[in-house]
Amino acid sequence: MNRLTDHLIIISFDCLSALDIPILKELPHFQTLLKNGAYVESVESIYPSVTYPCHATIVTGNNPNRHGVINNTLLQPGMASPDWNWYRDRIRCTTLYDEVKKANMTTAALLWPVTAKAKIDYNMPEIFANRPWHNQILVSLLSGSPRFQWELNKRYGHIRKGLNQPSLDEFVLESTVDTIKSKKPNLLMVHFTDLDTQRHYHGFSSKEAIAAIHRHNLRLGRILEALKESGIYENSTIVALGDHSALDENKAVNLNVLFHEQNLITSNGKGRIINWKAYCKSCDGSAYIYIKDPHDLATYEKVKRLLESLCDDPKNGIESAITGEQAAERGADGTCAFMVEAQKGFYFLEDFEGEFIKTITKEDVITDHKYTLACHGYSPEKENYGTIFIAAGKGIKSITLSSIRLIDEGPTFARLLGVNLGQTDGRAIEEILEIKKGENL
Template identity: 40%
Template structure:
């Protein structure tokens, strides 16, 4: 019996608040009318791209899959490494389950999936992060080489590094050719234009609206190809957001305060932190505070040191509270930013910096994410379409961790492990 095709498309930074606008566009409207809309979907904590996409792919909370931030704790580096490789993920992914069931798999710029042996056609999301590296070198090392070379030859001229919207035009071309030429059974793709436009221009900027319009066009071209191939009515098509964004006015660098305390941090001549006893690891809308084992520094001393930040902090969460939310249980505590603020862990600029009037050369963000997923007007969203999916239906709430078990349920497949998510049974007829 032929396998049912599954297409999982991520539209980064697309949220519930966007649907009022997107529903007026033809292809979003088609998904609303002909499928099921999961209206308010709760992201992860922190609500960051790599954290969220790993939860989508595993059905696990961050503390269980262990991708608890976009980047690693490497304060000695000006640019810390991101979590690019699948070996860093604890637990099974959807790719592992589908591969075990005999499915042919493709992953296009899906985070944290570099060198995943369960992916037949892998275009890894990765950037060069060493002086001697270039994009070709790191992509070849993390991706499926013949596939990458073929797609780069066809579509590489569309790309301008990671600049948008060029990168999404490149990805669209690769996605359409992958479906047409290789016909995989399970395909994922991660589109980033909206996320980039919101970061640099604001949540409701004209650039963000244009990104939604552009994606509606991409959505239409994907659907038309699936129709032409006779797949659309029989496949399971899932469109997900990973988080929303909130507008910002000020960036805050907590390590400026921590580094002033004698013995807490050792700074290098290049402005990096060479060693530390207490360290703040930023996650934009929130931040982790870590303390080295054996350090004779109390939580009270750290909070007293951070006192100048209190007008910028919405909440302080204990390590247990952080773990209860699914965040890193190895932190000492977490801080959640107040509306308009976000946190960075570098020392490259002032303690506080206006995003509209920066005092450093840093490229600051006019909107961002990472905040607690229960913040008001911050939910992401999702759409399901397929032969077993209810038509013109809406489910009020869901979580990112529910997507993986829900997708597998539609195909009568299962993880060989515990998952935190639940099947959204109300999606199905």
């Protein structure tokens, strides 16, 4: 299969929404892509629409129940800070970067989710120290390309202030520019989280979120300039995309509080879970309900009756509840017993003590960052909840499409670089590709 481009630069602006397009159209570097390339007005995300499953979908073309990354974090009831799906081996199928490397092309990734210990030539994975005895730099070095990361940290580490934004994205930006100029990879994947952070802590349309979009425009400009300075701009394809949108909320639903009251969760009285029969695992705007023993029909029926009663009253914040089988049909984890969707204005937390419904204030967000003022994870069918896709450069037509699905992006990227992801849930978006006569998709 012929390649349509020599260099594919995928820039993920986490939480960039279809509703942001009016702003992007006024910003010069986004304008450059919009005027000269393909633009999709609304991209349908996946279920649940959270960052790690989304980014696994982008590089596989598959839904979560197929690629295996069904949530951001692992099911670890009682752990204050659950581990994330950091490692490549959480993905059950091949990926874009695997196939590109097999084709003897160079790969690079900067803070791209679910890439720890991946076979990427130049890899700075997104992973953080999640235990008191862990060291952040050491954890990163051991999970990616040690020398590559060491050099970038030596040059630009002073910019970084832990995981704080916007300094983290500024560090990622300098690392990206350096990688383009020094490595000229055939595939480069970059993940920026500034906007997502601002929306979580300040709200969807907050001045902080708008400022982050403007910073992203400057970051895009620096990347375009680096491609020109390195001499590969004319042979490159640049993609700016989002993984999901976000919705404002100010109420948290704590189903585990009810499970605790009904003895489906037991604790030691000191704030620690010691056993559980049913557990609500948050995906922010949605949640999985797991039954520990799949043969425990009494617990299953008890939870089912509880959910039915909660769905009857809008004040409980639950829009709908579906079975595990129905969740699988929508691409989510079919091993759950149930999956619940929050109403607009609500999201799910995993607290098992305190209030069933907690009203979130700005003060809560400042003092405890488990609380947010906007989040995602909702059904992609929610109104005004699409994300975006913009591509320009080699192999791309100038065209506007009304919609695609997130699962279509991976096969499209594979086609651009002349590789194959095999059977996928999505398809290559051939409408945006410049295919010469005689070439087949």
